[in-house]
Amino acid sequence: MEKSKDKEVYAFGIVTEALPNTLFRVELETNNKMIIAYLAGKMRLHRIRVLVGDKVKVVIDNYGEKGRIVQRL
Template sequence: MSNKENETLIQGTVEEALPNVMFRIILDDGRKIIAYLSGKMRMHRIKVIIGDKVEMVEDLQGNRHRIVRRL
């Protein structure tokens, strides 16, 4: 179980929508990453579209990020 105090929030902009509720995100420093929608956002049917600013946390595996908020 993750400790919310240790999670670092990262902001970026959605560049492309991928299959399985995944997105390609451009971070503020120019890097591109893959992120997926969090379970709460899926449950409440919060839509994320291209061009939206989003806030993410790093996944436990470290290779993907989880979108936790649409800004």
């Protein structure tokens, strides 16, 4: 099973709520849908802080309910 970065779907959103265990509720800009997103490993490693109101870049999983925050803008 190969995972290709070419197939990843990126979206931009705004963090609306900070949840426990580095989970965040993010409102997507494209369709105003709310998803639950977690921090990517490199963001945890470098201790990049994400606060409510921050604009973030999210990789959406195939099922559309969860995402991974990969960049804070």
